Amino acid sequence: MKTIQTLFALLLLSLQLFSANTIVRDQVKERKIEEQLKAIDSSLVPVFVKATNAMDKNDLTLADSLFMKVVKKAPRFDPALRRLGGVRMQVGYIKDAIKYCDSAVAVNRSAYNLLSLALCYNYTDRGHKAPEENLGKALDLLEEAQTLPDGNDISILVSIGQISLELNLEQRFRSATKALRRNYPDEMITHYFGAIVEAADENWLTSEKEIYKAQELGLDEESVQTFLNSGVKSKARNEKVEYGFLGLAAFWVVGLFILFVMGKILSNLTLSSIERNYRSGAITEKGRTLRKIYKVLINVGGVYYYFSLPFILVGVIALAGGLIYFFLLVGRIPIGITIALVIGSCVTIYWMIRTLTFKVNYKDPGRALKPEEAPRLFDLAAEVAKTIGTRTIDEIRITPLCDLAVYERGKWREQMKDKTRRVLILGAGVVKDFRTHDFRAVLAHEYGHFSHRDTAGGAVALRMRNNMFQYYRALFIAGQALWWNLAFQFLRLYNFIFRRISHGATRLQEVLADRVAAQTYGKEAFKNGLTYVIKREIEFQALANFEIEEAKLAERKIFNLYEISGGQEQTIEEELNKQMNARTTEDDTHPCPADRFRYVDALTSKEIHDDDTYLRDLFADWNAITMEMTSIIESRVKKG
Numbered sequence: 001m002k003t004i005q006t007l008f009a010l011l012l013l014s015l016q017l018f019s020a021n022t023i024v025r026d027q028v029k030e031r032k033i034e035e036q037l038k039a040i041d042s043s044l045v046p047v048f049v050k051a052t053n054a055m056d057k058n059d060l061t062l063a064d065s066l067f068m069k070v071v072k073k074a075p076r077f078d079p080a081l082r083r084l085g086g087v088r089m090q091v092g093y094i095k096d097a098i099k100y101c102d103s104a105v106a107v108n109r110s111a112y113n114l115l116s117l118a119l120c121y122n123y124t125d126r127g128h129k130a131p132e133e134n135l136g137k138a139l140d141l142l143e144e145a146q147t148l149p150d151g152n153d154i155s156i157l158v159s160i161g162q163i164s165l166e167l168n169l170e171q172r173f174r175s176a177t178k179a180l181r182r183n184y185p186d187e188m189i190t191h192y193f194g195a196i197v198e199a200a201d202e203n204w205l206t207s208e209k210e211i212y213k214a215q216e217l218g219l220d221e222e223s224v225q226t227f228l229n230s231g232v233k234s235k236a237r238n239e240k241v242e243y244g245f246l247g248l249a250a251f252w253v254v255g256l257f258i259l260f261v262m263g264k265i266l267s268n269l270t271l272s273s274i275e276r277n278y279r280s281g282a283i284t285e286k287g288r289t290l291r292k293i294y295k296v297l298i299n300v301g302g303v304y305y306y307f308s309l310p311f312i313l314v315g316v317i318a319l320a321g322g323l324i325y326f327f328l329l330v331g332r333i334p335i336g337i338t339i340a341l342v343i344g345s346c347v348t349i350y351w352m353i354r355t356l357t358f359k360v361n362y363k364d365p366g367r368a369l370k371p372e373e374a375p376r377l378f379d380l381a382a383e384v385a386k387t388i389g390t391r392t393i394d395e396i397r398i399t400p401l402c403d404l405a406v407y408e409r410g411k412w413r414e415q416m417k418d419k420t421r422r423v424l425i426l427g428a429g430v431v432k433d434f435r436t437h438d439f440r441a442v443l444a445h446e447y448g449h450f451s452h453r454d455t456a457g458g459a460v461a462l463r464m465r466n467n468m469f470q471y472y473r474a475l476f477i478a479g480q481a482l483w484w485n486l487a488f489q490f491l492r493l494y495n496f497i498f499r500r501i502s503h504g505a506t507r508l509q510e511v512l513a514d515r516v517a518a519q520t521y522g523k524e525a526f527k528n529g530l531t532y533v534i535k536r537e538i539e540f541q542a543l544a545n546f547e548i549e550e551a552k553l554a555e556r557k558i559f560n561l562y563e564i565s566g567g568q569e570q571t572i573e574e575e576l577n578k579q580m581n582a583r584t585t586e587d588d589t590h591p592c593p594a595d596r597f598r599y600v601d602a603l604t605s606k607e608i609h610d611d612d613t614y615l616r617d618l619f620a621d622w623n624a625i626t627m628e629m630t631s632i633i634e635s636r637v638k639k640g
Contacts, residue, residue, distance in 0.1 A: 263500035366399035438529035448516030
């Protein structure tokens with residue numbers, strides 16, 4: 001009710017404007033009144049009409065004298081009595097006004113006579129408030145008038161609303177406003193009352209809309225601006241901002257859901273397309289389309305992460321502020337929790353902003369293998385590229401573990417023009433017993449990624465993944481990886497959603513690259529090569545870990561890790577069988593080996609068995625390479 005009282009002075013001004021602009025006589029009712037007077041004394045009809053016109057034109061002196069003539073000759077003609085009372089009220093003779101209006105009520109207790117008498121009791125002189133006793137009488141008269149014919153007249157409803165405000169009777173004011181909205185929806189005063197009610201309910205946008213509608217219907221500019229400047233305009237603006245943010249937040253949530261659904265749909269489409277078409281070449285055509293869609297969706301997903309951060313920032317602040325405000329309402333502030341909230345929020349926001357400024361420095365793995373260290377390996381790489389019909393690799397980087405992958409290095413424009421530097425990562429751990437022909441098939445698979453442009457582009461997504469990882473890591477180190485930390489939970493959720501998108505894409509890329517390998521060098525060579533890579537990684541990890549632990553216990557140097565064999569056969573075979581027979585899940589970046597083999601089994605391919613040499617034979621001094629890589633691992637072990 002406080003807001004309504006604050007706006008009461010504005011209402012008085014609008015009521016004056018309402019009274020000045022609503023003197024539009026109902027001519028049907030006027031004819032009936034004139035017929036009533038004609039039955040009493042027909043000679044008084046012209047006098048009564050002239051008096052009414054004078055009153056409507058605010059010529060109160062003339063109206064008073066003419067109505068008095070009518071009353072003297074027709075003392076029980078109640079329309080003349082109430083209008084004379086109205087004129088006397090306007091000139092300030094309140095006692096006379098009440099006397100004449102009271103006489104009119106005594107003759108005929110009609111709605112209009114009760115209204116006139118109520119207006120006399122509600123009379124205010126120079127803006128002073130009428131006595132509360134008089135206001136109570138006026139309200140009682142008006143409420144009685146509502147029960148009679150013509151009781152819903154706009155003047156009665158407006159007067160009830162005004163007096164209700166003066167007496168702090170909020171529900172009566174609201175009831176009057178409701179009746180105005182029902183019976184007079186297009187009147188200026190209806191929308192003005194509505195603006196006040198909406199302001200009281202803190203519906204600032206609706207209140208602003210109502211006052212502008214009242215202005216359209218005749219409320220003057222000054223009154224409108226006075227109303228808006230009372231606080232309605234600024235609060236409506238704030239409400240617009242709040243609704244705008246809530247709308248964006250809703251859009252953001254829907255966007256997250258769409259990204260997840262699109263990832264699921266594409267993943268399912270990819271799987272079903274592979275299953276339906278792996279026996280024919282149709283998978284290649286469908287794969288191109290799916291790859292294009294995936295590329296767009298992955299980039300959108302990368303951008304969407306950055307679009308999400310402002311919402312998370314606001315959410316972190318709102319959550320902390322909301323909890324502290326709740327503590328204030330309860331009347332007890334737990335110091336420890338409050339300090340933790342403030343510090344946690346500050347740390348979370350700091351690292352959110354800080355990680356965005358991190359420069360992504362991608363360090364090439366391992367070291368570059370010089371052509372003179374493995375000339376035949378470089379020749380074989382060029383031979384495979386020529387067979388497939390693509391550019392050869394520009395660099396081979398040797399690493400200590402069992403890595404086997406390719407990537408491109410270059411600027412965005414170079415990637416678009418296919419002029420990047422192509423790099424093959426070759427882990428020394430995978431070389432040992434790798435047959436050269438089987439390696440050709442696996443290398444052809446990697447070249448398939450180059451041919452399909454799998455390694456080009458994706459800078460936005462790559463940067464996003466790096467920023468997201470850095471942010472997650474920073475929160476974890478800072479001790480903010482907590483269930484109530486909104487930013488931490490968002491990172492978990494977004495990582496889950498992005499995996500659904502990106503892993504479906506990589507599974508498709510692997511299947512299509514497998515086809516290149518199998519069709520070029522035979523499906524048996526590809527299957528043998530892939531099986532060897534999987535087994536060798538298991539074997540190297542098991543044997544190397546065993547040797548490192550033995551060396552620690554004996555306090556000796558580590559033996560050449562790349563020449564160790566035997567001792568873990570059962571464990572290795574069990575793990576190999578487990579991986580080979582695993583089922584593909586949505587969290588896998590590659591289809592399971594069983595599926596990959598099934599897909600290539602359906603292909604018609606030539607089987608080539610041109611040599612039985614080993615990959616290690618292609619190095620000029622393989623022993624020197626293995627000793628170097630062992631030293632690298634040993635130094636890492638010492639550093640912990």
